[in-house]
Amino acid sequence: MAKKRSGGTDRHSELGLKREDLVSMHRTMLLARFCDERQWAFNRQGKAPFVVPVSGHEAAQVGSAWAFEAGKDVFCPYYRDMALVLALGFTPRDVFLGLFGKAEDPSSGGRQMPAHWGSRRLNIISGSSPIATQVLHAAGIAYAKRYKKEDAVVGTWFGEGGTSEGDWHGAMNFAGIHKLPLVFVCENNQYAISVHESKQVAGRVYKRAEGYGFPGVEADGNDVLETFRVTKEAVDRARAGDGPTLIELRTYRFFSHTSDDDDRTYRTRAEVEQAKRNDPIPRFERYLVETGILSEDDIAAARAEAKEEVARQAAEAQEADFPDPDSAARHVFAEDGGAA
Numbered sequence: 001m002a003k004k005r006s007g008g009t010d011r012h013s014e015l016g017l018k019r020e021d022l023v024s025m026h027r028t029m030l031l032a033r034f035c036d037e038r039q040w041a042f043n044r045q046g047k048a049p050f051v052v053p054v055s056g057h058e059a060a061q062v063g064s065a066w067a068f069e070a071g072k073d074v075f076c077p078y079y080r081d082m083a084l085v086l087a088l089g090f091t092p093r094d095v096f097l098g099l100f101g102k103a104e105d106p107s108s109g110g111r112q113m114p115a116h117w118g119s120r121r122l123n124i125i126s127g128s129s130p131i132a133t134q135v136l137h138a139a140g141i142a143y144a145k146r147y148k149k150e151d152a153v154v155g156t157w158f159g160e161g162g163t164s165e166g167d168w169h170g171a172m173n174f175a176g177i178h179k180l181p182l183v184f185v186c187e188n189n190q191y192a193i194s195v196h197e198s199k200q201v202a203g204r205v206y207k208r209a210e211g212y213g214f215p216g217v218e219a220d221g222n223d224v225l226e227t228f229r230v231t232k233e234a235v236d237r238a239r240a241g242d243g244p245t246l247i248e249l250r251t252y253r254f255f256s257h258t259s260d261d262d263d264r265t266y267r268t269r270a271e272v273e274q275a276k277r278n279d280p281i282p283r284f285e286r287y288l289v290e291t292g293i294l295s296e297d298d299i300a301a302a303r304a305e306a307k308e309e310v311a312r313q314a315a316e317a318q319e320a321d322f323p324d325p326d327s328a329a330r331h332v333f334a335e336d337g338g339a340a
């Protein structure tokens with residue numbers, strides 16, 4: 001039984017989250033962090049050509065994912081969303097199968113670049129590399145779901161850089177006009193590769209929603225309970241037929257943009273160290289200890305177990321087979337001469 005903090009009910013109980021949810025959210029955040037450290041190491045060892053890091057974004061992704069209904073809702077993520085797809089049902093093995101381009105990679109069978117997340121089983125729509133294209137896909141899917149009277153909400157995730165794209169504005173406009181069951185989640189980490197937010201938007205991202213006729217909210221993206229709270233409200237609104245919401249989650253990425261980028265050219269080390277003091281994982285762990293959900297020992301055990309799980313599943317993925325070269329044209333041309 002969770003201890004009550006003085007002066008009121010626990011935040012998670014007010015949000016309808018149970019102990020099992022919190023333990024599972026914490027574990028998912030740890031899996032993402034350790035997958036990230038592992039994939040970065042593989043890259044430096046020359047074993048993984050291209051890596052997109054997630055560290056720093058775990059609370060934004062896990063809290064927002066938790067607000068949706070798996071199996072029913074549809075997800076249009078972007079490349080940085082490893083913690084999001086882990087929350088939706090990817091395993092660390094799946095992550096590494098994609099990283100190494102192995103045949104069993106759920107996203108594309110080893111054909112796409114890593115981090116182009118997709119899964120037919122989990123309703124995760126694989127995206128293209130041009131940023132914000134997934135936002136238009138999400139608007140089209142939300143329109144189709146409503147047209148077919150299906151009970152599904154669509155979520156789409158993107159960075160603040162993506163909000164400068166015409167595709168993004170087209171999707172926002174369409175969603176507002178048609179009151180689509182759609183939740184727009186901006187993971188604002190203040191940089192689009194080297195471009196600072198101040199050179200990206202003159203105003204504020206969340207305020208852009210007003211021009212399209214629906215609410216925009218901002219929240220602390222490093223607080224997993226807060227990211228859950230604002231997303232749950234938006235998902236409930238969408239499911240009730242009240243239309244879309246834009247959510248801006250303020251966060252920070254701890255590593256370079258990708259393994260092809262060197263962030264020392266545009267961010268001081270002091271700035272990065274300062275941001276790490278607000279690391280979403282220790283922050284959540286402090287909450288778990290304060291409320292008596294987990295002890296310090298439980299947290300140490302959870303960390304050791306998650307790290308070991310990631311190492312084991314990464315090794316399994318390394319052993320897996322590459323796609324058969326003869327299958328290279330599959331899903332490119334219609335097979336048997338018929339319609340695809």
Ligand SMILES: Cc1ncc(C[n+]2csc(CCOP(=O)(O)OP(=O)(O)O)c2C)c(N)n1
Pocket residue numbers: 080129130131158159160161162163187189191192193257
């Ligand atoms: C249309 C388009 N322009 C440029 C790029 C190159 N590019 C890839 S990621 C990126 C930065 C995006 O930043 P943001 O949306 O803030 O997301 P973050 O990477 O910070 O999470 C850019 C410019 C691209 N992929 N597509």
Ligand SMILES: [Mg+2]
Pocket residue numbers: 159160161187188189190191192193
């Ligand atoms: Mg960004």
